[in-house]
Amino acid sequence: MVSCNDYLDVTPESVWESDSFYSNQQEAEIALAGIYGVIAHDSAYGQGLILLNAGADEDYYNRRANENWGVSLFRNTQSDDESFNLWTNQYKAINLTNLFLESLNRSSIESDEVYNALVAEARFLRALCYFNLSNFWEEIPLRLSSSKSQGDNNEPAAALLDIYNAIVADFTFASENLSHPADATYVPGRAHKLAAHGLLARVYLKMSGYPLKENYYENVIAHCEAIINDGYHGLTLGDGTNGYRKLFLDIIGGTYNPREVLFEISFQNLRDQGIFDTHGRYGSLNGLNFGSSANLGEPNGYSQAGVYPTLAGIYDRTNDARYDWNIPSYKRTADGDITTIKDELNIRDFCPAKYRRWEPLDYADIFVEGTNESYVVLENSESELNRNFTSVNFPVLRYSDVLLMYAEADNALNSAPSSLAIQYLNEVRFRAGLDDISIVNPVVVSDKQLFFKELVDERSRELCFEGVRRHDLIRWELLDEKLSQVKNIVEGHPSFSASNADHQSILRGPNNFDINKHLSLPYPLIEVSINQALDQKDEWK
Template structure:
């Protein structure tokens, strides 16, 4: 599918407008004409929301999934912008005019809009194969559901836009209760599961599959079971069943070596359920590659870490994530480093950085080939294990899948002898759940899951209070549950103050 990325980017660019939730009419108008006539036209339209995911995953989702958590920090530069530090440090006031929070909102709704364009236009197009038409609808609905899943976890109640709307309609829309947003997500994912293919030909690899829809749906059920909806046992059971469908699908398997999961030459592999696609080497000034090798490299390193392009020192691992790895766990060296040796000079520089997404940039711009692993089978194993424990059943099966993750790690290259033994049977569900939490943190480190796991399990207060005390003792934060959500952007509220109200605490 990477060969479609450049074309998709150009199409997405032609649909762009001023980034504002209420400023949607220009996009709608541009696409109300004569463009959508053929199957190929609709295929290009489907590529547009795929393409716009790149802007969200480049950095914005990292701010909310990792930097908000105890995994990573912005601490590499004193005096950094409050737009960054207030996301990281709960002692700083996170303001509603934070530009990162506004950009995330706007770009999320642009992606949703592009999905809605597909859904609004496709029935007027004649297809030789109705199955293909439904596949395109399913892709658009999956992408819409995925973005709404992010919005619901970040902001809570958000406007539900499930069709093209005019400027006038946008001004009348308020925030939709988060449970209704989750219901839309589930509906979209069920349709996607029913109408997506299990696999694609090589040229289309990277498009979402039936397994990808099932996997995200299992995860959505887990979040609905936890905070804030607290659906509990019924939705843990739904998550268990859907996760097991993925586990039993023979096309998905854990790779034998952890490092291979993130090898830039091994993308869309047998462990991958859905990846956001990037392709380096687009013609200037277009950049369709990913930035993380450069963004995560220590800011003042030379060519010791990344040989080409700038280094931003962004998303630096915390001391607590470094200490969380057990001795001899090869996942640490694959995922992060505690420092590097300067060249020239040969001095040890103790500056932590993420190294999970390594590639050499195509040019001086951050332009790498790494995809973003949104969902992989290891995540599903751990969710399945947790769903069983939370229902108080099948501890032996839950333990089996938890230990499969450790077994893969200890059999990976670089593991120390005797490292990562299997967990024995647990005497309490509390201890079992804490072990699963730990394995999720290590296995999925720097993949944007940690903060949301802490929120849904109601562990954010305990974990983040301790983290902030250790790392920001000079500016300690008094915990408030308001911190579990981000502020609604001020510009959004100002556009419709009668209908869009701020989250508590902001």
């Protein structure tokens, strides 16, 4: 993004016409900031992706009185608002990007280097949007030029390989022309070349799995190596095993952590620059329960996402520092008592803790009854806390993901993990306070399938609630198996009761899932009604 002064120096206009805009670099920067603002909206990274990414084996919609969050409950239809909102948001950003690329005048930019960097940033954002769309819908219309008339909307779904090739082309150009995050010209919060390499690795990993299932593992390794060998990025280590906590305290508090976070959606930063229509709800919708407070200035938590006991079950609860951070252990009641959460099937309290907006001032209060017990606000609280929206940033890509992607690709390519793959898995484990996997479980590092199963669990332990699990399970063709596992574990839980409506509500997703329909979303009804070239998928007609 650009500085506040950049905005103040420009005469406000209600509509920027393409033939009069982009007349200099400053206007181009403002246009790019506007595209960031679109994808940070409620429809996408602000809220929509919380709703759409739930429902795998990590978290679920926990309000049993209604069936909102339809995609997470696998009860969505062609008329589902949440998926339609993401569809329109991402195509809006894509159209703005296409307009930017068509309108940017080379002669108005000071150098080829700056011009190419501006183009690269726009293409990075377009690739990100197309990757989100293809993850949820698979084949989609591929629009690489701006819409100029209603007829331009009539675009059929492109072949999946064509979509991936377009995404790869955009991210590749970005990796070659964006600045390095260590450069003096780099602005924190914006795309950079190493983030493009990381997302290229993620794209190639997806292309290697369902539904394309081609072998691109060498490409994954190459782009991970570009980041690892560069040396700029690394894990946040903090003081010993507290590095994971420190990382998320930075993310929650709005502090940039460029060492580990390669790319994030920065809601507070966008609002600070005058882009007010950015709605982050991390820690509110999917955070720790703060009771039923309606008081302004308190770190309210709606806690609409419940944590499946399957996630809690894959942690070493004694030694893994991530367990205490990611899995809830306490809540605050309406009268201010901070108390423990003991029942994993308590749908109103057993909610994600990763993006917590608060924590007890004295953790001893968890174990004693009291009222109005003190807490600490973790969120950036320079301005009054908002009941609905938060300033908690969303990490799109972290360095630990790069290490785990390398390990996965290496294991798949070589039919067993190499020493580097084991090393990179261990780096993630060591930061969490765990011992060498080769010592703890030596059979895992000698077998391709066992190492893969370890990575399946490790990615969830490390990256839960960061918007990757649903897509991981789909590309691995494991979503059906993992949802069946959720059902078995919930029904086998000591506190489960078949007559308990709350417990039955936990099983809505696993019970509704149909592998013949729910690996991708239906095209929005409005889209297929307007787009005369797009036919609805057969399984959704």
